Amino acid sequence: MKEFNANDHSHRRLNILTGEWVQVSPHRSKRPWQGQIEKLSVDRRPAYDEKCYLCPTNERIGGEKNLDYKEVYAFTNDFAALQSDIPSGGEENGLLQSKSERGVCKVICFSPRHDLTIPEMETHQVKLVVDLWVDQCHEIGALDYINHIQIFENKGAVMGCSNPHPHGQIWAQESVPVEPAKKQTQQLAYHKETGGDLLLDYLAQEQEKPERVIFENDHMIVLVPFWAVWPYEAMIIPKRKMARITEMNEEERFALAEAYRFLTIKYDNLFETSFPYSAGIHQAPYDGNPHEEWQWHMTFYPPLLRSATVKKFMVGYEMLGNPQRDITPEFAANQIKAQSDIHYLMK
Amino acid sequence: MKEFNANDHSHRRLNILTGEWVQVSPHRSKRPWQGQIEKLSVDRRPAYDEKCYLCPTNERIGGEKNLDYKEVYAFTNDFAALQSDIPSGGEENGLLQSKSERGVCKVICFSPRHDLTIPEMETHQVKLVVDLWVDQCHEIGALDYINHIQIFENKGAVMGCSNPHPHGQIWAQESVPVEPAKKQTQQLAYHKETGGDLLLDYLAQEQEKPERVIFENDHMIVLVPFWAVWPYEAMIIPKRKMARITEMNEEERFALAEAYRFLTIKYDNLFETSFPYSAGIHQAPYDGNPHEEWQWHMTFYPPLLRSATVKKFMVGYEMLGNPQRDITPEFAANQIKAQSDIHYLMK
Ligand SMILES: O=P(O)(O)O[C@H]1O[C@H](CO)[C@@H](O)[C@H](O)[C@H]1O
Ligand SMILES: O=P(O)(O)O[C@H]1O[C@H](CO)[C@@H](O)[C@H](O)[C@H]1O
Numbered sequence: 001m002k003e004f005n006a007n008d009h010s011h012r013r014l015n016i017l018t019g020e021w022v023q024v025s026p027h028r029s030k031r032p033w034q035g036q037i038e039k040l041s042v043d044r045r046p047a048y049d050e051k052c053y054l055c056p057t058n059e060r061i062g063g064e065k066n067l068d069y070k071e072v073y074a075f076t077n078d079f080a081a082l083q084s085d086i087p088s089g090g091e092e093n094g095l096l097q098s099k100s101e102r103g104v105c106k107v108i109c110f111s112p113r114h115d116l117t118i119p120e121m122e123t124h125q126v127k128l129v130v131d132l133w134v135d136q137c138h139e140i141g142a143l144d145y146i147n148h149i150q151i152f153e154n155k156g157a158v159m160g161c162s163n164p165h166p167h168g169q170i171w172a173q174e175s176v177p178v179e180p181a182k183k184q185t186q187q188l189a190y191h192k193e194t195g196g197d198l199l200l201d202y203l204a205q206e207q208e209k210p211e212r213v214i215f216e217n218d219h220m221i222v223l224v225p226f227w228a229v230w231p232y233e234a235m236i237i238p239k240r241k242m243a244r245i246t247e248m249n250e251e252e253r254f255a256l257a258e259a260y261r262f263l264t265i266k267y268d269n270l271f272e273t274s275f276p277y278s279a280g281i282h283q284a285p286y287d288g289n290p291h292e293e294w295q296w297h298m299t300f301y302p303p304l305l306r307s308a309t310v311k312k313f314m315v316g317y318e319m320l321g322n323p324q325r326d327i328t329p330e331f332a333a334n335q336i337k338a339q340s341d342i343h344y345l346m347k
Numbered sequence: 348m349k350e351f352n353a354n355d356h357s358h359r360r361l362n363i364l365t366g367e368w369v370q371v372s373p374h375r376s377k378r379p380w381q382g383q384i385e386k387l388s389v390d391r392r393p394a395y396d397e398k399c400y401l402c403p404t405n406e407r408i409g410g411e412k413n414l415d416y417k418e419v420y421a422f423t424n425d426f427a428a429l430q431s432d433i434p435s436g437g438e439e440n441g442l443l444q445s446k447s448e449r450g451v452c453k454v455i456c457f458s459p460r461h462d463l464t465i466p467e468m469e470t471h472q473v474k475l476v477v478d479l480w481v482d483q484c485h486e487i488g489a490l491d492y493i494n495h496i497q498i499f500e501n502k503g504a505v506m507g508c509s510n511p512h513p514h515g516q517i518w519a520q521e522s523v524p525v526e527p528a529k530k531q532t533q534q535l536a537y538h539k540e541t542g543g544d545l546l547l548d549y550l551a552q553e554q555e556k557p558e559r560v561i562f563e564n565d566h567m568i569v570l571v572p573f574w575a576v577w578p579y580e581a582m583i584i585p586k587r588k589m590a591r592i593t594e595m596n597e598e599e600r601f602a603l604a605e606a607y608r609f610l611t612i613k614y615d616n617l618f619e620t621s622f623p624y625s626a627g628i629h630q631a632p633y634d635g636n637p638h639e640e641w642q643w644h645m646t647f648y649p650p651l652l653r654s655a656t657v658k659k660f661m662v663g664y665e666m667l668g669n670p671q672r673d674i675t676p677e678f679a680a681n682q683i684k685a686q687s688d689i690h691y692l693m694k
Pocket of ligand 1 (some may be wrong): 138312314316318324506507508
């Protein structure tokens with residue numbers, strides 16, 4: 001028999017951050033697709049939409065009016081999933097276990113302009129988004145019942161985004177959710193065992209043979225992780241040890257804005273479409289402890305697989321068994337790198 | 348402050364099978380939906396479609412011809428994600444860890460009729476599907492490199508199903524995938540600690556106050572688990588201790604067919620549509636050990652939330668933080684129970 005070849009043979013890869021395995025089936029990208037085709041959103045939007053509940057001065061569903069904001073804007077979600085003012089309680093009844101959960105949900109408008117997205121904004125404008133995230137983490141992190149802050153962005157209707165106005169969200173809460181809790185466990189175990197930092201040691205390894213690295217500036221690296229699940233999944237990782245985004249200085253914030261914009265321009269160019277994804281930041285809990293084991297990072301989960309209209313479905317086997325991908329992370333990194341740095345709509 | 352009320356207040360619930368928590372935001376179902384609307388598939392399909400690669404006698408993409416099958420039919424997937432004939436190998440390079448993974452992927456046709464679905468079939472026909480699953484588990488489980496068998500069904504285009512011909516799949520492999528591995532850990536821990544069976548003890552508790560139980564016959568119970576993630580998630584659990592589906596006798600197989608059909612009829616009636624879902628069976632590893640801790644069960648993950656065209660998006664917070672649901676499992680169970688037992692198209 002020939003030798004094992006990761007570009008042809010089914011295999012598993014270890015996600016060192018969660019301790020879980022990913023199934024890779026590189027040969028499967030050859031299969032023809034006869035399933036669901038997504039709608040192409042060729043929406044040339046106006047700069048201001050009077051019906052949009054995120055545009056400046058407009059009235060929201062709850063009756064409140066948005067400020068006439070000129071840059072970025074944060075407000076409390078009118079349909080917050082996590083409530084701050086609930087009594088504590090729950091069930092402790094044998095195998096039925098529940099517990100009240102307090103929290104805060106905010107909406108973060110990235111720009112007053114209804115028609116823009118991150119890759120279409122200037123880097124100094126994207127930096128204002130980063131600044132707002134940091135400010136919000138300071139403010140929300142100071143609440144005594146909050147222990148975890150999840151910053152995220154759902155982009156595109158296919159990712160459940162119900163409004164195309166450029167925005168993200170913050171859901172902060174008492175408990176550390178399942179995903180960051182896994183990363184905490186893994187980083188802590190590694191730190192205890194080796195004294196090193198899991199993600200920084202990983203970065204060092206990636207830089208030795210940078211086949212998955214897409215971009216770097218003085219402070220940030222953008223790469224497709226070795227264990228990527230989504231076809232064009234990517235991460236932004238700071239080069240310096242930092243448990244939380246609140247530790248970034250001015251230059252680092254700018255570097256993050258640059259990396260965020262750079263990656264999303266490449267994404268848009270890949271299939272010449274406004275590339276949908278869910279993205280978010282994982283960082284140390286806001287629980288008063290230093291959490292030396294943690295390195296914050298930003299993660300992008302984009303669903304598109306073959307074109308602007310054919311996505312990867314994480315269903316059946318993936319829900320019941322194991323995340324599974326059809327192209328290799330190395331192939332994905334190459335495809336992203338090969339794109340122009342100039343947004344296709346600006347050429 | 349008032350008392351905590353699980354119907355109004357955000358809370359978390361423990362999934363005893365995975366050890367992970369689910370976020371419940373019951374009050375959030377009130378928010379209006381302005382996001383993506385799914386296409387309604389009002390397809391009256393023909394009983395035979397000459398272009399379908401699952402219909403009897405048709406040629407498949409690989410060039411092979413399907414048998415002129417009259418009941419159920421299994422064949423090896425032409426684009427198998429897991430390959431059986433690959434060399435072993437992988438990377439063990441510091442933080443980059445990969446391993447070849449051998450396996451078998453099969454397609455299971457539920458009926459020669461292109462126009463049927465499980466809820467539109469007779470119970471004795473559904474039993475033939477169950478029989479085929481069992482036969483396949485005997486056959487595949489006997490292969491010495493196989494340790495886990497994942498039976499599943501993706502139903503509906505929205506669930507990535509690329510062909511409406513009624514069918515499911517089997518992906519069997521060397522390793523135990525992430526999801527069943529979690530269930531193994533939890534069931535084993537409980538068994539060691541209490542000597543009891545996690546799921547059977549849970550069933551006993553559910554039967555005391557059956558607010559989440561939808562259906563039962565002599566051998567099976569159908570319920571919405573206390574920790575359900577998907578809006579109308581449900582489980583079929585056998586009443587007798589059984590680690591694997593191969594242990595079912597004739598009567599139990601019929602009872603499973605009845606439960607499967609009953610639940611999917613209720614599902615279709617809920618929004619008067621062919622209700623999409625991913626479903627599958629979790630059972631003990633096929634590794635030669637008895638696995639006394641295991642109780643097999645069948646799980647249904649349906650995405651629809653509010654209507655035939657509005658689904659729940661598991662994105663942003665759910666991908667990065669924690670699974671989150673908008674209606675309570677008790678509400679969902681009530682809605683399902685309230686439906687007629689007769690399929691809406693047969694009235
Ligand atoms: O094998 P199919 O039906 O073509 O493909 C479907 O099910 C598979 C197993 O859940 C998934 O990996 C695919 O993303 C999905 O489209
Ligand atoms: O809050 P939104 O944008 O209306 O809703 C979107 O993001 C939420 C957080 O990821 C999800 O729970 C919803 O399913 C999704 O549609």
